[in-house]
Each structure stands twice: as structure tokens, then as C-alpha cells.
Amino acid sequence: GKHEESGLGRGRASALANANIALIKYWGKADEALIIPRTSSLSLTLDGLSTETTVEFVGNGRGAMPPAQRDLPGVPDRTSGPRVAASASSGRDSLTIDGVQQSGKVLDRVSKVLDLVRAQAGINAPAHVSSTNTVPYGAGLASSSSAFAALAGAAAQAAGLRPSRRELSRLARRGSGSACRSVYGGLVKWNAGHDDASSYAEPVDNSMDLAIVVILISNREKHVSSRDAMVRTIATSPLYESWVQQSGKDLDEALAAISTGDLERLGAVVEANAMGMHAAMIASRPPTLYWLPETIRALGAVEELRGQGLPAWSTMDAGPNVKVLTSGRDAERLADELRSMLPACRVQVHRPGAGLRVFDESGVREAELVGQAGSLAPLLSR
Ligand code: DP6
Numbered sequence: 001g002k003h004e005e006s007g008l009g010r011g012r013a014s015a016l017a018n019a020n021i022a023l024i025k026y027w028g029k030a031d032e033a034l035i036i037p038r039t040s041s042l043s044l045t046l047d048g049l050s051t052e053t054t055v056e057f058v059g060n061g062r063g064a065m066p067p068a069q070r071d072l073p074g075v076p077d078r079t080s081g082p083r084v085a086a087s088a089s090s091g092r093d094s095l096t097i098d099g100v101q102q103s104g105k106v107l108d109r110v111s112k113v114l115d116l117v118r119a120q121a122g123i124n125a126p127a128h129v130s131s132t133n134t135v136p137y138g139a140g141l142a143s144s145s146s147a148f149a150a151l152a153g154a155a156a157q158a159a160g161l162r163p164s165r166r167e168l169s170r171l172a173r174r175g176s177g178s179a180c181r182s183v184y185g186g187l188v189k190w191n192a193g194h195d196d197a198s199s200y201a202e203p204v205d206n207s208m209d210l211a212i213v214v215i216l217i218s219n220r221e222k223h224v225s226s227r228d229a230m231v232r233t234i235a236t237s238p239l240y241e242s243w244v245q246q247s248g249k250d251l252d253e254a255l256a257a258i259s260t261g262d263l264e265r266l267g268a269v270v271e272a273n274a275m276g277m278h279a280a281m282i283a284s285r286p287p288t289l290y291w292l293p294e295t296i297r298a299l300g301a302v303e304e305l306r307g308q309g310l311p312a313w314s315t316m317d318a319g320p321n322v323k324v325l326t327s328g329r330d331a332e333r334l335a336d337e338l339r340s341m342l343p344a345c346r347v348q349v350h351r352p353g354a355g356l357r358v359f360d361e362s363g364v365r366e367a368e369l370v371g372q373a374g375s376l377a378p379l380l381s382r
Helices: 105-121 144-158 165-175 177-183 226-236 240-259 263-282 293-307 331-341
Strands: 012-024 029-031 041-057 094-097 100-102 127-133 187-191 200-203 210-216 313-315 322-327 346-350 357-359
Touching: 012 144, 012 177, 012 240, 012 263, 012 313, 029 226, 041 144, 041 177, 041 210, 041 240, 041 346, 094 105, 105 127, 105 144, 105 165, 127 144, 144 165, 144 177, 144 357, 165 177, 165 200, 177 187, 177 200, 187 240, 210 331, 226 263, 240 263, 263 313, 263 322, 293 313, 293 322, 293 331, 322 331, 331 346
Parallel strands: 094 127
Antiparallel strands: 012 041, 012 357, 041 127, 041 187, 094 100, 187 200, 210 322, 210 346, 313 322
């Protein structure tokens, strides 16, 4: 085929993905195995927080098994034949993150995504995966969203598959829910859907000038992973169902604000949605509280600066760090103010970033992905 001539799809490929920050949060699954969320969510993909991943299928197992029939995410249904039982080779996969060999849970999650790709491509070979982050892993900002988006792109490419962006979004979702949104740049909506095929992200058209100022409060490992914390919230928090109900309205409100370019309106609902999510998890039993004393100081500083007329609204994820939604033109001034008010914190400006990019084995030639890259597509092709 065409990709063979171009040198793409010969067992090794790499991909680059940016992390995203949710403006309307994903918190809780309707289906644990397929990672179908209870609610749709909205995010901004950021520059400067990225993961680059190389996947290489090793050994002579390539093509040894017949292609899978259908039903696996990330790839078109284009062959018939017996379905392949995945995972014969997963035990032998290897993974390094920032040069450090990984095992256990992290490797298992990576192997699960590789199994989906192997089954679809008819590959029965283990893979070497190596991943590097622009922000050190464990620094409190390295994110599973960029990691699993890059893994999906590199693995599918290395297996010789030619998935569309939508299919890559579904595949990335199987590794980590929020990763399905990092397949696209800029503002992105993840449609919750009701099954594997209907749960994917897509870009949101807009002309807003947005930025996120990250206030780094702690780089310690989170004490409870978001995966475990959301299970506990659903199972035990009396506030969870009302957050779910409200979240649908919040998303509509955010999309309406985006369509009219109204930052005040967007910021207000973004902040409220995140605080509601934290209220629900704090009310779970036992409570999940990610906040530190410096978190409260940061939230107070943001409120104070907003009172002085700067556009600034806080959001938080499964950790103590505060991320501040603002306009691109006010971002540097806001960051300077926050630095002087919060001398113990590192404060960084992040602009909207591009969607997933996939490269051939030389790392030079970029593969064309079917589907829009998102609102930053024009930037990418330069
Ligand atoms: C608070 O995507 O990390 O960042 O699907 O279990 O891997 P899993 O969870 P993950 O959860 C992200 C939660 C959040 C909000 C968000 O990104 O929408």
C-alpha cells in the first residue's frame, strides 16, 4: 500500500501529544472497562506539556495472526476473518518513561492499549515503548492525557493501521479517559456517548484567545489516583448525582459562552464546575481531599485579582495545583501578579497547543491523520 512506499508502518513509529486541562470536568465512568464517562466534558489542549512516545513491535510475530474482525476501537472495520484473542504478547512489553524502566500498573495499562492494536492489526509481537515528557514524570503536571494520546498514535502507526483521528480518540480513551481529548488541539469536547463507538472527542470551533496559567503547588505524587478517586465518589458521595445533573447544564453554558466569545461567562461556569467536582469528592466516604494550604491561598489570589479586573478563573484536577483560565493577552500580567502574591509557587503560562502528531520511524515524516486536527490545524501545517 501507499504507506509501505512512504516508509511508514514498518513496525516502529513515534507520536507527539500535548496534555489537556478540562474546563468542564470528566469525573466518573458509566463503563469501567471501556472507559465510557457519565458526563461529556470540555478541555483546552496546551502547549509546553507534552509527551513523545516511540513504539516498536519486536520479533517476527508481525502478521502472524489474522486481522481482527471488528469492534475494536481505533481502526476501521475493513477485513473479515476470525477474531483474534488479544494479549498473547503483552507480558513481554517493555516501557521506559523518561529513561526509567517501568513495571506493574503503568505497564499493564500500556499493554492493554497495545493489545487492542495488536488484535486489530493481526500482530503477535511484544512492543518496546519509550516515552519522554517535557515536564518530568512525577512533577505534578505530567499527565496521562498526553501519554495515552501519544501511545495510541505511535502504536497504531507502528502496527501499520491507518486510523482516523476519531478512531485514535477512541483508542486513547481506552488508556485514560482524558487522553481522548488530546488527539485534537485547542478547545475539545468529549461526547460521553453510550458505547465504544459513540464515545469520542471532537474539536470545538471558536475564535477565543485563551490561556491557562498553572500554579504549581506541589510536585508530590497524588495520594489517590483519579481512577480510584472517581470510583469512590460514585460509590459513596451523596453529592455525585447532583454534580452529574449540573454538569450537563454547565457544558451547555460553556459552549454557549464559547460561541459568543464571552470569557466572563465561560470563566464563571468553568470555576463552578471544578469546585462542584471537588465538593462531590470531598463528600465521599472516606473523603478525597487533594487540597493543601497553598491551594487555598492560590484560589484566594485568583479571586482577588479578578476583583481588580483581571480575567482569571480557577480550575483544579486530582491534585493540589491550581490552573487559571485567562485570556492570551492578559496571561503574562496575570502570571506576574500571581508570582508576587504566591512566592512559594512556580507559575507558568501555557497557550493553546496542537493536536496529536504521528511520525514515521525516522521521526521526520509526519503521517497524515484523517479528520481535523482541531482549531490549531493551520498552525500545524507550517
Ligand atoms: C480530574 O483521564 O486520568 O483530570 O480515565 O481513569 O484514566 P482515567 O482518568 P483520567 O481522569 C481525569 C480527571 C480530571 C478531569 C478531566 O481531565 O476531565
